[in-house]
Amino acid sequence: MILRTSPASPFGRKVKIAASVLGLSDRIEIVPADTSDPNDDLRRQNPVGKIPVLLTEDGTALYDSPVIVEFLDHVAGGGRLIPAGTGRFQVLTLQALADGLIDAAILQVYEVRYRPEERREATWVAYQAEKVTRALDHLEAKVGAIGDALDAGTIALACALGYLDFRFQGTWRASYPNLVAWLDGFTARVPAYGKTTPA
Amino acid sequence: MILRTSPASPFGRKVKIAASVLGLSDRIEIVPADTSDPNDDLRRQNPVGKIPVLLTEDGTALYDSPVIVEFLDHVAGGGRLIPAGTGRFQVLTLQALADGLIDAAILQVYEVRYRPEERREATWVAYQAEKVTRALDHLEAKVGAIGDALDAGTIALACALGYLDFRFQGTWRASYPNLVAWLDGFTARVPAYGKTTPA
Structure with a gap:
């Protein structure tokens, strides 16, 4: 299998950690993708041009x-x-919440990347930042119940916090001690997390 | 169950159509949600403030x-x-493609909704519009193979095209005859599609 992603992508990081936890890393070749390059095959593999994309052994793009x-x-x-049974939809909802946190953080990064300063909109950035804050507030109260579960939800949560470390200088850490402690535990339990930290 | 959504939401429309096809509409009460209202319970039900949210019978938010x-x-x-078996991941990928098309279309709508004219960025809007065009090009070539399947992927596809009808005056129709014919067939097969058309 081939994984199209970039070292900085939090969603690609989720997949790399999942593959490691599942013992599948050896079966996946990572081929870097450049979302900004119109000539990258990525835009044929996924027409909306997002990463990650997985090419399965029969060539299907997922x-x-x-x-x-x-x-x-x-x-x-x-x-x-x-x-498969009880808990499935809570795990998937936690993943959706973490992914939604990442989306709101990415839109703040894109505000700088894709616009000259005079066309940035402070109310839009604040609107996205509030989503991140509400998600962190909710997760800070909930993370004790999450505990040391290792699943699609907690992998996504770790990658969301890692993205805030990477792009927002880890400023979240001052206000969310439960999440800091939880991420420390996750990092200790899941070596792939440290190995996929973006530079 | 309670569904928090709005009549205009393409993602909420997916859920309403799915519920109808599955014979579950009678078990779901729709309670309108206003994503722009800080006092709407929505932001407690889903901290990132997006719709739709489903409250299950035990009160869990999904x-x-x-x-x-x-x-x-x-x-x-x-x-x-x-x-459950073969085809699962193609169905889920078609859903992700249609949802990605919607996301790129929504970002164009938000450019107008959330910014004064002087802070809109034409290159960003064009970047999102190209995602929509590439997705439509891909789907136009592929829709013959999709045929009359009724699943999470085709429901999402119909809602994506319906969103372009709703917010972009259906201009896509002039260039994608296969998709127009496919959507006509879907509309005829799935009464919930017509019943959920936003005003």
């Missing part, structure tokens, strides 16, 4: 990251990162 | 729309809108 994580779980036998 | 559609499929017995 996306986006929740679909890829579920596919890898299926390849590994199923029910390991996404439980 | 999101986002792919998770809700899968949950409803599970409630209805499973394997009806998302096949």
Whole structure:
């Protein structure tokens, strides 16, 4: 299998960690993708041009990251990162919340990347930042119940916090001690997290 | 169950159509949500403030729309809108492509809604519009193979095209005759599509 992603992508990081936890890393070749390059095959593999994309052994392109994580779980036998019974939808909702946090953070990064200063809109950036804050507030209160579960939801949560470390200088850490402690535990339990930290 | 959504939401429309196809509409009360209102309970139900959110009978909040559609499929017995075996990941990838098309279309709408004219960025809007065009080009070539399948992928595709009808005056129709014919067939087969057309 081939994974199209970039070292900085938090959604690609989710997939790399999932593959490692499932023992599938050896079966996946990472081929870097450049979302900004119109000539990159990425835009044929996924017409909306987002990463990550997984090319399966028969050449089928799968996306986006929740679909890829579920596919890898299926390849590994199923029910390991996404439980089949009770708890499935809570795990998937936690993943959606973490992915939504990342989306709101990315839109703040894109505000700078894709616009000259005079066309940036402070109310839009604040609107996205409030989404991140509300998600962190909610997760700070909830993370004790999450505990040391290792699944698609907690992998996404770790990658969301890692993205805030990477792009927002880890300023979240001052206000969310429970999440800091939880991420420390996750990092200790899941070596792939440290190995996929963007430079 | 309670569904928080708005009449204009394409992702909420997916859920409403899925519920209808699965025979679950009678078990779901729709409670309108206003994503722009800080006092709407929505922001407690889903901290990132997106719709739709499904409140299950025990009060658990589930999101986002792919998770809700899968949950409803599970409630209805499973394997009806998302096949369990072969084809599952193609269905989920088609859904992700249609959802990605919608996301790129929504960002163009938000450019107007959330910014004064002098802070709109034409290159950003064009970047999103190109995503929509590439997705339509890809789907136009592929839709013959999709045929009359009724699943999470084709429901999402119909809602994506419906969103372009709603917010972009259906200008896509002039260039994509296969998709127009496919949507006509879908509309005829799935009464809930017409019943959920935004005003």
